[in-house]
Every structure is written in structure tokens, then in C-alpha cells.
Amino acid sequence: MVQLYNCHPYGSQLIVPTKQVPELFCCGRDSVFVTCAGGCKVEVFTVSGDLCQPLCSFNTLGKVLRMTYSDVGDYLVTIEEKNNISYLRAYMNWRCQATGTSRVSVRMVGLQMESLHSGTSKDQMEIIEMPLSEPPVCLACCPMRGDLLVGCKTKLVVFSLKYVSIHDTTLLDFERSLILHVTGMAILQVKFCAEYVSILSELEVLIVKLIPPSSEAAVATSRNLETQETLPDQGNQDPVPGSSPPLQPDDFVVCQRPVELTGEECKSCNVSVTPELTGLSSRSQSPSQVLHIMYRHFAPDFSEGISVENTRLHSLQLLPMYKTGRLVAGDQTSSPQRELLSLFCFFSMPHTGYLYTVGNVVELISVYRYPERSQQAVLTPQFLHVITSNNLLCYTVRCSAVAARDEDPYIDTTMKTCPPVSLDVCTLRMQLFIGLKAMEHFKNYIIILTKAHFEDVTEKGRNPKSSKKAGSVKGKVPVETEPNWNLYVVSTMSTIQLYNEMVEYSKKYDTMKTQSSIHLLSEAHLLVRAALMAPHLEDSAEKAELLAVYRESCASLGHCYSRLDTKYSHLALPYFKMSCLSMSEVINRVLSDELPQDRGKGFMFYLKHSLLEELDEELGEEMALKVLQIFNDTEPAQLPCVLCSPCMKNVCPKKAIGYLEKAESASNSGLVSLTKASMALRMNDPETCKNQMDQQPEMLLLCGFMNEPRLLLIHRNKEIIPTQMAFHLKETQPGLLVASIVALHENGKIKLKDAEIFFKVLCENSKDEENIPQMLVDFWEALLSTYPPDSVLHDILFKLSSRYVCRICKPQHICVSPLKNAEDLRNSCSHFGLISPWITKMVASESTSCYECGDLIKLQSLLCGPSMDIGSFLPFLEFIPDDDNTTLSIHIICETRLMEYEKSIDRLLDRCPEAVIQYARHELRDRSQALWWNKMLPELCSRIRESGNKNTIFISSLRDTLEVISTELELQDFVNLLPDDGVAAFFLPYLLNQNKRKLVT
Known part of the structure; x- marks a missing residue:
């Protein structure tokens, strides 16, 4: 397995034209903010294409210790120091400084906005000061809502971003909405996204979720907290008599073991986070609850002394990914927000990085091993960028694989798939930079700060062996020597360009029977997936181009898996499906390989499943012959099923029979005979068809239709299309046809509604709802003998009753001989009952067409049976006349079933007294x-x-x-x-x- 691929994820680089040594910088949207050492000024540079130009600058009120930018709200927030006092300030509407204006207003957070002067200009920068009871240590802005999280020594303060309309002007303001008191952990870094907060110390990471007061989770969390408070304090209990005295802290250095806790286990960690609501709008509500999501503690490495530099954590990040094309409405004056799909947390040790998914489930998905000590790491949906002292590293990530499964839990099917989350990470590039110090990321750019002293540059150019010898006589550099510094804007390559390079690189392993080619193609596929999930993409030409590359990526992966004979070879099917390639294109792509043995199980798996599906595509005669040859060489037993596919409609019947005869010699079955008969019908040779059908008993033919229903019907665009064989059986063996459809329904291979449509189309009256074909009635009658479930039984009884009544009421209808008469139906199932003697006496003197066709007798038998619900039949009586004894018998049967005997006796005495005694x-x-x-x-x-x-x-x-x-x-x-x-x-x-x-x- 190759871990390092020499690709080029980085493109051109620009130099930020700052004139003094940069001390701090941050970036976002289209700007880079830079503060220089010892200065109280922020310079802003705009990045556009191949240009990086000064945009504006503005003064700060003190030396900037920390700063960060929020894309939501377009504001910059800083921690400044003046006279050894720390201040927290947010700079709003700073872009107006680019117009040359110097107007600045300063106000405190929480100021009543209505008190502002009505002439407040839109062209002035606003500075909002946010006083804190403790000095601020770190900052974080929510990328979804623009809220601000400030980390102090023992607490976290949340400032909610607000949009306020004053004097027809929309202004931004903050509200101190929540304080989180943290005990048991020293806060060094914090990150904030939606309801999730992550905290990092030197050796600990804690992720918590803020639960709204109204949610059920908040109630559950409150109960858990109350339970914890009632537990006895084990730490304050008296020692057990006879036990050893406790160890004194001055005698030993106590090191905690590494620990990782998730979910309910987090309750056992020693870090507590207690919420305190402070916002005016939330005073009447109960305090929010804090749910611990994940806690991890690392053991320090004292192999090189008591310092923890070898295990000190850094680069804490929360990375959101959003649902494709879904927006959540924000405030009345704010823009809509993307709906959160997946959330990832990254943090790093000097030599190892850890990537977790913390949205739906908490799971460690990737571990990154660095070749040397890292300075900083930045996570993006596509890559992980890491800087060491002299190298910029680019690693692949699995964020898009997790997000794809969060968006579609059923993604791993025969229709679609995605590279696994457990795919090994790899390094795409190790780019040399001298004196790397810090790094930031925005859009498709990486901002890198380098500071290289003179001895660093000379040492880099020396031979490693000579440098060891000359180490003792190395010249000293004056302390006052200025370092060589640069602030670079490095553009990352476009997704499509990098994808093409990775595909070309994968061809080096294309002929090797390893997973290297598939691995790199999977990396490229995830790269394109991540680009397609970018929130700014929307519907554009870029999206159309990415979709085309995505389909090509799926085709390439499908081609690779098609040549495998491993447990993963089945993935050829979903990848080819996602590629939107036709079957002909896939076959030509695979058959273009020079080595025929490259057609592995994956290709055969795809081919069999595609031919089994009801596809609209029809292969040409030449392509169909190729498919026959492939199956004849590999799996000749599958030839009948292949020939029954609608895709093989254009196959040469004569050649198909030749292939089938070879298969028949190995296995003489009813399915082979039926397939040969079907091919004979295509050649308009009914004699050969009859001979093939006569070779097998009817039971084997029935089993053949059961194994391959497509001999009788085809599903196409939600339509039921009878085959030529079905039309042939309609004329020659209708009983076999009806029995076959009944067997298919009984075994769940065709729905009742589809079977009814089949007979209507077969009898060419699919649009005539009143004229029910006799073959459909035969199907309903035959279906009763299978004793279907009650839901189907009542439906069939209702339809049969309706049909019998319709024919009785229309004695001039065309009489078609049914497959079974009333006596056959009574002998085949118990749903048809014995007809009482008095009924026979009544109709003995009558002679009607409905009686001759058996419809009246069948209806009488059905009404005399145990299954017919007489209440559901009563509405039909309104349409049945009682002017003769035949139809009168139906009325008297219903009255008798309703136990109205006196009424029936009166009718018989009036109309048919000879039957009254038998009644x-x-x-x-x-x-x-x-x-x-x-x-x-x-x-x-x-x-x-x-x-x-x-x-x-x-x-x-x-x-x-x-x-x-x-x-x-x-x-x-x-x-x-x-x-x-x-x-x-x-x-x-x-x-x-x-x-x-x-x-x-």
C-alpha cells in the first residue's frame, strides 16, 4: 500500500505585501487580516484570483493578542492588551475604511440601540467593546450563526449575534446570552459550531452540546445531573482502617492514564460544565443543559524531561458540512443558514492528528501520523493541511464519506455506494517551506507565515553529513539580525484539475493486482464528492462540470472493481449505476481491455444484475451476441435468464437457439425448453414452439415460468407488457397461462393489480373498465383455490360478484366459455358452496344466457358459500331485477342469509309455490x-x-x-x-x- 502520492494539490502562491514583520493574521471570505509585531494596527488585504492587494487598514486600541474573523456578520473580533489589561472588541462595518473615511464609533455591548443618533452613518466603522470579569484567553466564531464564544480561565462566554433595525438601518449587535463555568480543565483553545462547543487544554479535549431548555434531551440531562449531585462524594470519605496512608504529592509525579470517553461514559470525567443564562430574553426560562459528547485525555511523555511539548495538543477545530441545497430561515434581517448535516472535530498532537465525527454519532474516523513534529494543522472538507518546521503536508480526509452516509443512510446498496470511511488516509504532497510558523485557510487558499533565520537557511542547504562535522564551528549570527519572513497566499488546485492528476497517477498501478489504483481513485472520488457538497456551489456551470467528473469517477471505480475477484467485486454494480453509463457503454469499456481475464466477478455481477432489471435499453444485435458469448464461456446455465431480459430483444433467435441447445445438453429443464419456444416464436415458427412445449410436462413448464416470469410479461416504465409467448398461450393453452400467473402471484412475484392489468392488456381491452375479459375472471376464480389472505379474498369476491351481476343484468352479452364451470369451482375450493334444492327448483323452468354461461350458478354458489359477506353484496341487489325466477332466486338467497324467512316464504308463495316446500x-x-x-x-x-x-x-x-x-x-x-x-x-x-x-x- 503506497502511503505517499506525489500529486500537486497546491498551485500558485502570492506574497501578502505587508511591509513589517507579521505577528498575527487571520482570514475569511476574500480578505486577509494582518497585525505586525508591536503595532496597534490591522492591515487588510483582499485576495482575488492571482492578485493580493491592500484593501484598507484601521487602528486598534491596544496590542492584538488574538483575533478571528466571522464570515456571518463580516466582523473581526480581537483580544487586545493595553496597560497590561486585556480587552475584547469586535470591529463591525470595517470595509468602509477602504473608502477613505476615518469615522469610527465605539460603544459597549448591551447598549440600547434606540439611543443611537438617528443620523448614524452607514459609512462608519463600529467598535463594540465587551467587558468580561476574567481576561479573555481565546476566541471562536460559529460558522453557521455568527455567534461569538470567548474562553476565559475558568469559564466560556457566549455572545449571540443580533440584527437590529434602527432608523431604517440594520445594525449588528451582540447579547451576552450564556456563561459556561468550567472546572477541572485549563482552557487554551475553544471552538463553536451550532450547539456544539469543544474545549482544548494541554492534554485534554472535551466536546459538549448545548441543549435548549424546551427539548426532551434537556429534561433527561437535568435528571442525570440531579442524580449525580445526590451521589456521595468519594473523595472526601475517611480512609479505611488498616489501609496504607495516601501518597504525598511532593513524593511522586502522578500521571493519568490515557482515557477516551463518549456518550454516557463522559459523566465519569473530572471536567464539569455548568450553564448560566444571562440574556435578557431568556431570564424567564430554566437554565440550558450541557450534554457531554466526548472527552479524551492524553498521558504526557516525559522521555525527554518534565516538559509536555511532545504531547501538547494544538489545532482544535470543528468542521461543519451541510445538507445539499437545504436552507434554514434565519432572523428577519439575516440571510438563511445552511442546515447542518455532519460535524467533525479535529485536534492534533505534535506527531499525531485525530479526526472525529461528532454529529450523529461520536466515532474516531481517522488517525494521521506525521513524519516530523507539527506546528499547526487545518482541516477542510477535502484535505488536512499540516505544517512542520519546513514542510507543508497535505493529507486526504474522510469527511465527505461520513456526510454522504449521514445524508443517505441507505447509500450502500446495489444502486449507489461510496468509498468507506475506514479507507486508509494518505499523503498527497510534502511541499518544502523554510521556517513555517503559522497557517490559516479560507476558500481555496492557504495563508502561510514563514520566518527563517539565517542559520536555518544555510543549514537547509548543507549536506547532512558535513553539517554534523561542522556543527562545533558554526558561525554565530548576531542577535539583532532580522529573520527572513514572508506571508504567502497559496492557492489550492481546482478539484477537477487535481482529480485528473490523481487519475493519471493511478494508472501507474493499473496493471498490478493490488488495491493501490482503487485506493487513489477512491480518494479522487471523495474529493469530488466533497466539492459537490460545498454550500456555495448551488446550480452553476461549475456544478455541472463537477457532476460530469463525478460520473466519470464512478465509471472508473466501477471498471476497477469489475476486474476483481474479491469480496468487494460487487461494488462494480453501484458505481456503474452512478456513472449513468448505458449497458453498451459499460460492456465496451470493459471489453476494450487487452486481457480477457480482466473480466472478473465484478463485471459478471454487474452484467447479471443489469440483465435481470427491467431496463429500457435494448442492446444491438452485435452487442447482444457478445453478451451471449460471455455467458456461454463463463456461466452457460444463465443463458435462459439472459435471453429473457428485455435488453436482449434484438438478439438473433437462431443463434440463441444454438447456444441454448448446448446448455440443454448439460441440463434439460423446462426453462430451457420454454426459452427455445420463445425464440421460435420470434422466428414465426409455431411448430417448433409447439414441439418444445410438448417435450415437457405441464408442471415443469409451470416451474419454468415461475423461475423466469419475463417469459410472460415485462415491466417497462410502470407498464405491464405481455410477451409474444403470453399471446401464444392465450390462444393455445389458456389454462397454463392462468395457472402460471396465479403461481406468480402466490409466490409474490407479481402483484394482484399488475396481474389484472396483464390480462386486460393481453385481451386488448385495458381501457374498458366495464368489459372485463373472461380470462381475467378465470384468473380470479383460480386465485380463490389458493386460499389467499382475507384482504385479497374479499377483494376478489367483490370483483367476481360484480362481474357475475353485470352479466346477469345484461343477458345479451357475448358468452365466452370459462375455464371452469360451477361444479369445478365447488370441487376446487370451499368458497363456492352447494346450491340448495329449492334454488335449483326455481331456475329449472328458466332458460337464459347467463344460466347457460354458468354466471348465475356461480353467483348462487358463491352466495351459498361461507366466505361471501352478504352485507357487501346488498348494494348489487338494486341492479338485479326480480321479474323471473332466475334473478328472483338471488334476492331470496340474500333474504335467507339475512334470516328474513317470512319475506322469502311470501315471495315464493306468490312467484314460485312449487319451491316453497323445498325451501x-x-x-x-x-x-x-x-x-x-x-x-x-x-x-x-x-x-x-x-x-x-x-x-x-x-x-x-x-x-x-x-x-x-x-x-x-x-x-x-x-x-x-x-x-x-x-x-x-x-x-x-x-x-x-x-x-x-x-x-x-
């Missing part, structure tokens, strides 16, 4: 049996009287009724039921029968 024998049982004598007997007697004893059907029915009653009732009850109209001779035989039965018992 009563079948339905009037158990609790409804009393209707025999309470309903049937009185009704029959009444109707016989009305007809003058001439209706033989009523008389016959009455005899049957009396037969049932005489066997069910006692003699006395039976006599009481007889009518009192004097016609006793008619009932005499039944009375005698009752009497004999009574004597026998």
Missing part, C-alpha cells in the same frame, strides 16, 4: 322451525280458500306441511293449530296418524 325443508330448521306452523300452515290454508280448492300446488304443499307438523308437535298442539272452518275431513287422516303415534309411544 322450508332446507331453511326452516332449529330456531326458525316454528315458521312451519306459524307461517306456512296459515298461509297455505288462506291461499287454498282463495283459489277455491283448485290449486293443486298449494294443496300438495299443505299436505307436506301437515306431514312435517304432525311429526314435530304433540296431538293437542296439532289440534289447536287446525282451522275452525269445519273442514275436519281434510285433516282427519293426520289426526288419526297422530293418535296412532301417541298410542304406540
